[in-house]
Amino acid sequence: MPGVDSFYQYSTNPALAKYNLSFVNFGVGNGNYVPDFNGANGKVYKYVPPIGTQKQGSYEPAQILVTPKKQQIINLGVDYAISKSAFVKAELATSNNDVNTFSVKDNGDDRGWAAKFQYNNSSVLKSEKGNQLSTTLDYEYVQKKFKPLERLRSVEFSRDWGLPLLQLPADENIIKAAATLVTRSKNTFTYQFINYHRSDQYNGFQNSLTQSGNIKGWQMNNQIVLTQFNNSNDKGYVFRPVLDVNRQFKQLRNWRMGFRYALEQNAPRYKQTDTLTPLSFYFDSYSVYIKSDDAKKNKYGVTFFTRTDRYPVSKSFVKGDRSLNLNLQTELLSNPKRQFFLNATFRKLKIFDSTISLQKGDETILGRAEYSMNEWNGLIVGNLLYETGAGQEQRRDFAYLEVPAGTGQYAWIDYNSDGVQQLNEFELAAFPDQAKFIRIFIPTNEFLKANYITFSYRFDISPRSVLKAKDLKSFEKFISKIILTTSLQTSKKSLSTGSFEFNPFKYNINSAALITVFTDLFNNFSFNRGSSKWFFDFSNHRRNGKSLLTYGYESNRLNDWLLKWRMNMGRTMSISLNAKKGLMELLTPQFNNRNYQLTMYSLEPAFVYNKMTKFGVTASYKFDDRKNNPLFGDQKSTSHSFTLESVYSSLQRFSLRGKFTVNGIKYRDANTTPINAANTTVAYIMLDGLLPGTNYLWSMEIRKRLMNNLDLTILYNGRKSGSSRTVHIGTVGANVLF
Template identity: 65%
Template sequence: PDFNGANGKVFRYVAPVAGIKQGQYEPVQILVTPKKQQILNLGIDYALSKNTVIKTEVATSNSDVNTFSSKGNGDDRGWAGKFQLNNDKILQAARGLLLNTLLDYEYVQRKFKPLERLRNVEFSRDWGLPFILQPADESIIRMTTSLRDKRNHALTYGFINYNRSDNYKGFQNTLLHIADWKGWQVNNQLIITNFDTGNDKGTFWRPVIDISKQLKQIKNWRLGVKYALEQSEARNKAADTLTPLAFSFDTYTAYLRSDEAKKNRYGITFFTRSDKYPVNKNLVRGDRSLNLNLQTELLANPKRQFFLNTTFRRLKVYNEVVSKQKEDETILGRAEYVMNEWKGLLNGNVLYEVGAGQEQRRDFAYLEVPAGTGQFAWIDYNNDSVQQLNEFELAAFIDQAKFIRVFTPTNEFIKANFITFNYSLNINPRALLAGPDLKGMRKLLSKFNLVTSLQISKKSVAKGSFEFNPFKYGVNDTALVTLNTLLLNTVSYNRFHSKWGFDISNLRNNGKSLLTYGYESRKLNDWLLKGRWNISRTFSLTVNGKKGLNGLFTPQFANRNYQLTVYSIEPFLTFIRGTSLRVVTSYKFDSKKNLPLYGGEKSSSHAVNIESKYNILQSSSLNGKFTFNNISYAFPANTTVSYIMLDGLLPGKNYLWSLGFSKRLLNNLELNFQYDGRKAGTSKTVHIGRAAITALF
């Protein structure tokens, strides 16, 4: 785009040369047509005998991609059917030897449109088909016979014939073997598919050999090896060369695992994978990865539990032409610790994740939606009637919420390391210090409660080494791609006291994001005080105080930068009469000052609120609220900073009011009416009315 600040992408017209178009896009809009899709399904199961069951199923679909048009309606309806015969025969009752035979036929018309995916996700790969497959008439014949005993030893053979109306023909043979004998476990599989598409023919192989032994000498640990291969050789008949659908990879695995019946479990796995790519007539090895995985679960102690899962991967490239990858080393790990000590005095958890990968640059645009259903408001700061990215703010009022923000991926990637670190800790002395006999320091400590939590999510530019320290880099460091940190500490006194108590909290939230137009960082640091006093059964007093810092910085849009120092105090007086009436009155003083570097704006406001709710016969309620807010602000009111500082209002006298009524209908329906109004400064009065019916489940 030519203008990174535009809401959405900006395209430039390129004139044709000699009648040949030179651009990549056309100014067209895809019309989303009204669609209809219906499915009718009928199935019948009939037991011919105790051991033989016949199943039949018939389905029809009616899919109309444009209900406004009758063109092409002749191919809207399609059919599908299935017939299955299943027989169980006991060969030796003492050994539990059972022979199962299955015959199956399936037919699906090209015009049949299922509601969900009809085939499994590996179906196209197993049959040598392209990932994007055009509809065709399909017929499938299956025959499977399985022999198993009561020890879960099993041998299964299956044959499938798959035909399509686009000249595709395929035959698949499957052999499965499962055995468990004296600590040995065997789980083998062999799939061979031969297919012919008319122009191409090929073979698909998938052998899997998995053998393990339980070692009773070392506490029933299990040692095993596994080999797996997937190879599809699709060749063009005329040129006798491999098609782009051809591929091959094999995996060798060795593992050692502790007894899975134990609560404490350990495991180590090493595996290597080699990939081959089609080049003319041959499959050429392009790269190989070496992988080491460690797993631990310590669950024996219910008070202290630990989980660990980490993988180290090294990629070696042998042919850069066919592989399209670069040699690399990556690590991916997750560790978690959970504790509950001293009868709940200390409880919490720690989570740590580390990894490396590709971070995609993100682009976003604001899309208009019906009023009240969005989150953002557009304010035309420069009065040019053109939406720019720096003109959208979080809506302060519901009638302004006309836009949503949609993130879209781009084709730009950055190799990045990522780290997640979370912890939560609750210190509750009351869990140990409880009872009427407490005195002195023990009684004082029992009234305190401490909750602390930290969340860090960080992605930084990879510089050829792994990143393990979640606290490295500040918000302003250019090595950061994204950063989100949230630290919350709360100290409570008399938290469980019915008469009075108070909480002191500190909330710190820092964030940084990499967008297509550059970096954007946010900072929030609030100290909060909340005190409560239940004067009587009908009156209570609550006081909220705040001292904080709120900032935003983005180099691309200087008009959006601010760093506000905030002070506020708000006492509440609440009157309660039973369950029928609740009245709350409050006064709020709020002072905000912007850093001189970003403009030095100042504001102060005095707000008086009264709010009430009246319940009528437990089925209806009436609520109302009125706010008068007098704001002093001697700076331009049509800026990003002013919108944040004034909470969407204007300098001078501001009036806000609302009235709501709700009625419970039957047992699970609720009818709501809501009226909101406001008169901000010298602007016109805004009236908003809403009605809704809500289903309660």
């Protein structure tokens, strides 16, 4: 490239890859590299040549050095009561802040000092019996080299004084004087004066007047604050009045009505041009509300709120936009069997000048409703939640981070044998020794405006709650043994089109308007549950998901039908049967090798023998058949597994559990050679991490309690999959009971 001496390029070729780089974001137009998606695990960047002298990227190969630091604080405080009504407080602090303990350069500026003195006096006015006057005089000094451990000022301090959010340290002097009058009727009036001076030529004066109390039944909380400041380059003022008045009307069943007005005008101006700086802002808001008595169980409330924003244009503020908001609140709690909560807000944004307002005209609804019920003595118990709104959805990136074996969730399988970790080579680990990675999500600066809806419910129907066990007819006995359970949880975010979204089921999972979605539906029919003789469950579980990632969409689907049956043959023996039919699907357009749609069938009978509570043996057989859709490879697997499990326990002092499984698997994949047939994502899922052929799995668990407060656990797992090597895993753990 003309004018370019050299640049870095990502490569997986060991002969070409020479450097391991880290990149730092310097901002748009300040770098020569941009993020590049190529499927690698972790961030990859590519070089973008500049156009003329203007850089086209945001990143540069660099590393921010984090130096070893030392920070120490010594604080001394003294309180002294001069009399019953007057006392003084003094505080002295020093800090030692070394930003690089490896360096001796500029060690002379590590030490900083701060001091504070306060005088308080409170007395009852003799001329007005019951009125109390309190005065405060406060002085504070902070050296610019003083480094506190935590934030020294309030979050709104810079805003209150017309300062930028981030500013260089300076010597600070603060003088404060205040007087508070509390009347016999508990009304409070406070006047406060503050002078704030900085060594960088900033000087400000603040006057505030606050009033609160009850005047003829009207509850008031009012404040007026005026701050004037002068800096080296600008001067201005901050004006912030707040008026809050409300009253409870007994003749209206203690309903409360109120009004609130707030204005904030922050107007710093450049001295040379007398124009407003970019830090200037101006808004005012009004709100009117009415709400019912808070002491009652059923509550209602309505609030109307409007805010107008003005933006700095040259020497004056120009109206840019205005929002109109209406809020409704309801709580119905008087009936313990049926309870309802509602909080809904309608917001309309009007734009007066699109050249100065960065927002767009919009209408949105934010709402949340909850309902719970318990009818007919527990015959129907359930709850329901509905929530809707609008906001910004962030695109997410993710990477896999290696952790100690057994502490992660994912396994890396080098499908293409290139030795490079790629995003499409990570699977949920089937065994603890493979769980060496966790997945971390990395936020990006890309956002989409979205509507979101959350809807969920759960209902349980139990006829036995109303049908008594005595004197039941045959049909009533049959009905009393049934328990129905249904639950749904769905959460979706879709692209905002300017209209309201209320339907949680509007889009299917393949719709381009759908950004993210998660749906989980579970239905279960139980008969004779809790019986000592026999019972069965029949259930259906459906789960759909879709997420927006930096490389596109990823969706998954699950649909399982499950039958569970168990019968006890006396006190020591029982037989059971688990039958399952299901569908499992994953679609990732960016990675074709990860796409699959599996149909699954399984049948698992089992025999259980228990000798009191000390000894138990379980023998089971499982048939499992899985087939992939021909569009995604047409793979097929069939497995026959035999499992023998035994448990021995001696009260709570000792237990021993052993398990042994033989699993014979047949696997067919016409798209690969027999040697590489099992080295694919689909094979890993279909075979549950095992290999074609005969697989052996065994485990042993020993638990022993020592000295009544120490539990010792020894775990051993082993497996031999097909022609692979044998894997042995052993862990030892101890739990101390206090």
